[in-house]
Amino acid sequence: MQESPAFARLVRDVVRDFGDTQIIWQIVALVGALAVAFVLRRWMIGRLDRHFERVAPARRAGSSSLRRSFFPMFGWMCVALTRVVLQEYMHVSLLMLAEVPLFGTALIYLAFYFARRLFASSPHASGLLKVFERVFTTLAWLSMLAYVLGVHDDILKWLASVKFAVGTSHLTLLSILSGVLWIGVTLVLAMWVGSLIEDRIMRTTTLDGNLKVVLSRLIKGLLTLVAVLATLSFVGIDITVLGVFGGALGVGLGFGLQKIASNLVSGFIILLDRSVRIGDLITVSTYHGTVSQINTRYSVVRGLDGVEALVPNEQLVTNVVQNHSFTETRGRAKVSVQVAYSADVELAMSLMLKAAEGIPRVLSDPAPSALLLNFAADGMDLEMGFWVQDPAQGSGAIRSEINLRIWRAFREQGIEIPYAQREIRILNDWADGIPAEVPHPPVDRPDLPVDALPASASSPAVPPQLASPQADDAGKKA
Numbered sequence: 001m002q003e004s005p006a007f008a009r010l011v012r013d014v015v016r017d018f019g020d021t022q023i024i025w026q027i028v029a030l031v032g033a034l035a036v037a038f039v040l041r042r043w044m045i046g047r048l049d050r051h052f053e054r055v056a057p058a059r060r061a062g063s064s065s066l067r068r069s070f071f072p073m074f075g076w077m078c079v080a081l082t083r084v085v086l087q088e089y090m091h092v093s094l095l096m097l098a099e100v101p102l103f104g105t106a107l108i109y110l111a112f113y114f115a116r117r118l119f120a121s122s123p124h125a126s127g128l129l130k131v132f133e134r135v136f137t138t139l140a141w142l143s144m145l146a147y148v149l150g151v152h153d154d155i156l157k158w159l160a161s162v163k164f165a166v167g168t169s170h171l172t173l174l175s176i177l178s179g180v181l182w183i184g185v186t187l188v189l190a191m192w193v194g195s196l197i198e199d200r201i202m203r204t205t206t207l208d209g210n211l212k213v214v215l216s217r218l219i220k221g222l223l224t225l226v227a228v229l230a231t232l233s234f235v236g237i238d239i240t241v242l243g244v245f246g247g248a249l250g251v252g253l254g255f256g257l258q259k260i261a262s263n264l265v266s267g268f269i270i271l272l273d274r275s276v277r278i279g280d281l282i283t284v285s286t287y288h289g290t291v292s293q294i295n296t297r298y299s300v301v302r303g304l305d306g307v308e309a310l311v312p313n314e315q316l317v318t319n320v321v322q323n324h325s326f327t328e329t330r331g332r333a334k335v336s337v338q339v340a341y342s343a344d345v346e347l348a349m350s351l352m353l354k355a356a357e358g359i360p361r362v363l364s365d366p367a368p369s370a371l372l373l374n375f376a377a378d379g380m381d382l383e384m385g386f387w388v389q390d391p392a393q394g395s396g397a398i399r400s401e402i403n404l405r406i407w408r409a410f411r412e413q414g415i416e417i418p419y420a421q422r423e424i425r426i427l428n429d430w431a432d433g434i435p436a437e438v439p440h441p442p443v444d445r446p447d448l449p450v451d452a453l454p455a456s457a458s459s460p461a462v463p464p465q466l467a468s469p470q471a472d473d474a475g476k477k478a
Helices: 007-018 022-052 063-086 093-118 126-149 152-161 173-202 209-234 239-254 258-273 313-318 345-355 396-413 469-477
Strands: 163-166 169-172 281-284 287-294 298-303 308-312 321-323 330-339 369-375 380-389
Touching: 022 063, 022 093, 063 093, 093 126, 093 173, 152 169, 152 173, 163 173, 169 173, 173 209, 209 258, 258 287, 258 298, 258 308, 258 313, 287 308, 298 313, 308 313, 330 345, 330 396, 345 369, 345 380, 345 396, 380 396
Parallel strands: none
Antiparallel strands: 163 169, 281 287, 281 321, 287 298, 298 308, 330 380, 369 380
């Protein structure tokens, strides 16, 4: 785009052209260029929609901003091309004025698209995205206004006049702002390229899941480092001063940040040795669930109840971890039932095996097995074990369905499921009450003669209903 004239001259040229018949041709050319841009926009949106039908929903992030950028972007291209062709034959002040908002609007929507693509996987980036969009929109419109007014050169000269001394380097406010701008642009480009490479790596089927994560993170880190170093060198900042910062960072990691460094190294160890993979069902400490994420500092363990626990990576390396999916992607479950001693045990076991047939996720190989475990006090304990595919999804619903089938089958076949029963027998003579006089046990006093003992102690009273017939005969004889 050519350098914009001063605002007064631009307004004067537009007013002059409105008093001339050439303004009609400029309006016709502008409308024709925008019409071509509208057709190109429809064609590009059709291709984009066909492309998004074949990709995952996560890759469609920012598609609305990309669609909105098509018309101003193609409009700016068509208007700029029309201005270059017609400026040899007529005045093009109206076309020059129309290029500025078209270019700025396209730039704003493209920036929104890249930002939303970069932070689509982060659940906490919505607030940051809103702030970025507002700040970028304000700066873009202020830049367009300064360009149209023709004061952008004066602003750049003033920024270049403000100087700072940092050690042996002399920086200006313009160089600092341009450095920040270029670092932001290169970081966005590096992260965008890294996201494209990560998406391509994640869609491959020949690599292990942990290896995909390691490769994507290494590529993103290398691209970010190269982008920052290249930008610092481009804006004239000596990158050798970063050696001191690197040494200080190493000391900080060794002493103050040892836990963070430990978790960071542990995360890469987990990803490289593949002891824990994304999707594994694990138990570590008091947490039981599926590994949904392995991040730099922590791993996310989603419990079977949906609650997510953030477990530091160091615990997955130093503690004992029960990996229920390390070599098997299936888990074993069981149901137990008790039948009466009068029931047909073999028929009950066959009905239990039949109840597990045809249930989704219940594997037929290995087949379910029924066992007679114990002869209990109230009945015989039976147990049926079976294997379930994807145990991370839970087995409660499966066990409930099998128990319902067993209950229906037992009821149809007349097989009794016993419950605890106890018999309490009360003697008839004691049913009316307890005798008022409760006998005392004999007193063990060897120093006293037998006749000195109380009658109750020497011969304890025995209730007549408990006395034996022999005792009655002996009493009568006496």
